[in-house]
Amino acid sequence: MSIQHRVAAVCPNCGKVTESKIRGTVNIGLNPELREGVLTGRIRRATCPFCSSEFNVEWLFLYHDPTRQFIISYHPIIKDGRTAPIPTETLDVSEKVLCNYNLRLVTSWNHLREKIGIFEDGLDDYPADARFPLDMYRTVQQEVIKKFGRGWERGEWMTINQGGIGRGKR
Numbered sequence: 001m002s003i004q005h006r007v008a009a010v011c012p013n014c015g016k017v018t019e020s021k022i023r024g025t026v027n028i029g030l031n032p033e034l035r036e037g038v039l040t041g042r043i044r045r046a047t048c049p050f051c052s053s054e055f056n057v058e059w060l061f062l063y064h065d066p067t068r069q070f071i072i073s074y075h076p077i078i079k080d081g082r083t084a085p086i087p088t089e090t091l092d093v094s095e096k097v098l099c100n101y102n103l104r105l106v107t108s109w110n111h112l113r114e115k116i117g118i119f120e121d122g123l124d125d126y127p128a129d130a131r132f133p134l135d136m137y138r139t140v141q142q143e144v145i146k147k148f149g150r151g152w153e154r155g156e157w158m159t160i161n162q163g164g165i166g167r168g169k170r
C-alpha cells in the first residue's frame with residue numbers, strides 16, 4: 001500500500017506553517033506510476049499556500065519494490081546529525097518481508113535514488129561498513145554486538161528481516 005500523511009512543515013521562504021499531504025510509503029508494485037516522482041524528488045515537494053514557493057518536506061519515507069524485493073527507508077537528518085526514530089510502520093513492514101529482502105536505511109534523497117538504481121539493475125550495493133552514517137552505524141553495531149557477541153567485520157552484509165538483524169559474508 002502507498003500511505004499518505006498530513007505533515008506540518010515550515011515554509012523556508014515565508015516562515016509560515018503549512019500542512020502538506022506527503023506519501024510516507026510507496027509500494028511500487030501497486031503504484032508503479034509513483035516511481036518517477038520518487039526519482040525526481042517531486043513526491044516530497046510542497047507548494048506554500050501563502051507565498052507559492054516550492055520546497056521539500058523532510059519526512060520519513062519508505063520505498064518498497066515487491067518484485068525486486070527491496071525496501072529503502074529514507075530517514076532525513078532532523079537535528080544534531082540524528083534522524084527521527086524509526087516509525088513502527090517501517091518495523092511492521094520489515095517484519096513481514098522475506099529473508100531474502102534487501103532492506104536499506106538512507107539519510108539522503110540522492111542515496112535513495114542511487115539504491116533504487118542499483119537494485120533495479122540487480123547489482124550489489126556497498127559493504128556494510130560504507131552503508132551508514134557513522135553515528136547510525138555505531139548504534140546498529142551495538143545491536144549487532146548485543147545479538148552476536150561481536151561486531152561486524154569488513155566485507156560483511158547486514159540485513160533486517162523477521163529474525164531481526166542478520167549478518168552475512170559477501
Ligand SMILES: [Zn+2]
Pocket residue numbers: 011012013014015016048049050051052053
Ligand atoms: Zn511560504
